[in-house]
Amino acid sequence: MHQPPSDGLSPSLEHIAAVGTDVRYPCDVWPRHLAGPGDARHLTHPLAASGWTRTSDPLAPGLVLLSPDQQTSVSINPQSPDRSYWCFIGRDGTPEEWWAEFGQGTPVEILAGLADALIAPTPEPAPTVPDVLRRHGWTWAGDDDCLISASPDGLATVTRDGKADVRAVEPWHIKVRAATNRTLWHGWLDSTTPAHLVAALAESLASPTPVVRSTANMLAPGAQQARSSMTSAQLADAHLQRVEAAARSGPTAPSPTPASALPPPPVPGQRRTR
Template sequence: MRKKQWPGWGPGEQAEQHYLVQPRALAGGGDLRHVSEFLRASGWRDKSKTGGPLFMESPDRTIRVAYDPYVLPGGWTIHGQADGPNGEWSAHLARQTPVEIIAGLTDALTRPRSAHAPNVWAPLKEQNWHTRFEDAHYTATSPDGTAWMQYHHSPDGTAMWWTGAKDKQGNGWTAHFSPTTPMHLVQAFSAELASPDPVMRPRGRVPHSAQIRTWSVSVKPSQLRAWQQARITAARAATWAANSARSTWPRTTARPYTTAGGARTRR
């Protein structure tokens, strides 16, 4: 029986070797476009300079996402301006933080906030992470001990979210969020951090670590493009739906009720 060819494959297209990597927290940084293209498709402005660091700005100009590999230690910086009752906030993530985990937070920046109260620890507990109090800190650790999430209290009274992953050779990354970072964003990050799903890396981009498991897969370039396009299409559709909903909202400012004589009624 002949194998059915995927419709998107071009004539003579050659498969390329990739690897599925697990746990995802130790998979390395990955392709920045996983983050940037989704934001761009969601209406964010790309203000990056040619050959320079990545710099994205939200449509209302209140949030900025940047990636700069040219400074030490380098990595991701996400900054949000004060907004009403919410204070200014920031997140800093090292270069080796997997883009799929970062996208948990940055994708959430494009969506309306849920009416449900966020719980950072819920996604971790669902994946059987171990939680414990240590001094003034509350910490969750992955079952294999390679990743953690902590609400950290410093001796001077300041607090922050501290997270990261590290193998036995010392390879890994750390990230921290200011205590004013909106909780639903930290929860979206923790959900991707705890996800058991592997992530894909091309040959030559898989970290050397005894703590990871890999599976070799053959992938057509057109398959990769189709998967990337599906993510971009979803972002555009969600943005279109949100903009359409806002444009059809009824006016909320009602005219005061008056009597036949024109006098405003009193309660």
């Protein structure tokens, strides 16, 4: 049976259900790069279920998770002093050091593409970023010295500077702007980031699948929305399936948790006890 991490971080059924019930009047939002940050638990719950442990102050607003091999970390800092980033992912202390940094406003579903790849088997062969983006209708121009790709709406770009030294800090740069030309968020990945992780991030960035947000959210100019066909219970069940899949990929095998074990969503207006 799967044992929760020693720090008690393994998500409870109540917390998993809250991922669904915390979305008020669900709506589908697309393109996903304009959807706003979303719920960080979409990123952190699967990592915790697969054996990642918290190393940060449990009473601080930020969160640092450390991989079972103690080499890779994910840091979420909603109060970054200069507001330049809210998520930092990297591997430190080994010859295979790498890092990726994402600014305020990065949709968590896009970050989850990279995070999920950290706990999944490495695909062989790993797809390339150009192949991934072209498959989703992104344009790709340039040569080996400078490559740039743009989303179908022209509001997101992925750039790689092929002339950069291997120690350069920004060989991969993601930039997303609103239809008003205001920059919404950036992403940076250094040149030593494993190719399959960059490709996984590109897949989650370019995916045409809408993400779910509350209708009360302020969306960026250019974003589209429609009432979602998913209920709060279905959102919670989908999240539970992601958490269970992550637990199966962790260092120990879990016993399956039935979706029927999820607590019922609260009555509208009723305060939920956490």
